[in-house]
Amino acid sequence: MIIDTHTHLYLPEFESPAAAVERALSAGVGHMILPNVDLGTIEPMLALHERFPDKTSVAMGLHPTEVGDNWEADLSCIAGELDSGRDYVAVGEIGIDLYWDTTYRLQQREVFARQVEWAVSRELPVIIHCREGLDDVLDVLSSASGVPRGVFHSFGGSVEDVERIRKIGDFYFGINGIVTFKNSRLRDVLPAIGANRLLLETDSPYLAPVPHRGKRNESAFIVHTAAYVADTLGMNVGQIADITTENAVSLFNLPL
Numbered sequence: 001m002i003i004d005t006h007t008h009l010y011l012p013e014f015e016s017p018a019a020a021v022e023r024a025l026s027a028g029v030g031h032m033i034l035p036n037v038d039l040g041t042i043e044p045m046l047a048l049h050e051r052f053p054d055k056t057s058v059a060m061g062l063h064p065t066e067v068g069d070n071w072e073a074d075l076s077c078i079a080g081e082l083d084s085g086r087d088y089v090a091v092g093e094i095g096i097d098l099y100w101d102t103t104y105r106l107q108q109r110e111v112f113a114r115q116v117e118w119a120v121s122r123e124l125p126v127i128i129h130c131r132e133g134l135d136d137v138l139d140v141l142s143s144a145s146g147v148p149r150g151v152f153h154s155f156g157g158s159v160e161d162v163e164r165i166r167k168i169g170d171f172y173f174g175i176n177g178i179v180t181f182k183n184s185r186l187r188d189v190l191p192a193i194g195a196n197r198l199l200l201e202t203d204s205p206y207l208a209p210v211p212h213r214g215k216r217n218e219s220a221f222i223v224h225t226a227a228y229v230a231d232t233l234g235m236n237v238g239q240i241a242d243i244t245t246e247n248a249v250s251l252f253n254l255p256l
Contacts, residue, residue: 001030002226002241003248004219006093006127006153006174006201010034010044013205013216017048020204024219025055030245031256032219035059035093035127035153038066039077046086057254059090059127061115064097064108071107075114082118089252091119092127093153096140099131108133113140116148125251126150134161141168151251154178154203158185159192172251174201177209177217180228187232195233195243199251200226 009020009032024032034045034056042060049056060081062074082088094115096108119126126148130137134157141148149170156178157165165171173193179186190198200222202208208217209224223237230240249256 001245002028002200002222003245003254004029004032004202004204004222005151005199005248005252006035006176007032007204007219008034008037008041009204009219010041010048011037011205014218017044018051020218020220021048021052021055024222027220027223028241029219029222030055031248031254032056033059033089033248033252035090036061036078036081037063037093039074042081057089057252058086059092060086060088061090061092061094061127062111063093064095064112064129064133065100067104067108067111071104071111075111078115079118082122088124089254090125090127090150091115091122092150093129094126095129095131096133096136097129097131098133098136105136109136109140112137113143116140116144119150120144120146120148128152129154134164138164138168149251151199153201154207155193156184156186157189159189162189162192172197172199172247174199175225175229176201176203177207177213177221177225179232180210180225181213182210187228190229190232195235195240196247198229198240198244199248200229200240200244
């Protein structure tokens with residue numbers, strides 16, 4: 001069994017989210033974690049989870065690219081969801097993204113910091129989105145009231161980045177289709193991470209792995225990433241599936 005630890009199958013890119021889940025199950029994906037994006041994605045995310053309650057888990061957070069002028073009101077709604085009693089397995093997807101726009105950098109830091117504190121107080125892991133913002137992310141994490149734990153989703157950094165992250169807290173590294181790209185340097189970083197700190201993910205509908213690069217990604221395609229990671233680390237697919245599944249179960253406290 002493989003766990004897709006980061007997939008957005010509920011987004012409008014999928015005409016039938018349920019059919020996408022069924023294809024993933026048929027491909028050997030036993031469980032999928034659905035992280036939230038913004039206020040508009042909460043309802044479709046929860047609807048998909050309620051249709052497949054044993055095959056999906058949900059995480060609640062405000063994505064950094066969605067931080068704008070109304071961030072305080074948006075964050076209040078996110079807090080309400082976390083306090084709703086629903087069984088969220090993580091606070092996410094949260095973090096810093098300065099790739100497209102740096103206008104709201106300070107607001108992104110504040111939103112990220114607050115959500116990290118919510119995770120610490122609730123003893124939940126964080127699902128971190130970090131793009132051109134590692135210095136800010138590590139600064140916020142190091143200032144948290146407790147020692148945070150979680151995953152750096154869609155990780156594409158260097159060995160040095162891995163070492164810096166490990167000094168901050170108890171983190172895993174989410175590996176998706178990027179690792180299969182021809183010019184990706186991530187394959188050289190995998191040994192420094194080690195299988196015991198890897199999580200497999202797709203980030204569907206984005207970042208489809210080879211041989212589907214350029215197409216809409218979906219959780220069923222994770223098998224290609226798993227095969228590539230296994231080959232890079234000198235393991236078979238069954239071994240990497242077992243190890244990364246155990247990692248996911250441990251981090252997210254999944255009832256599998």
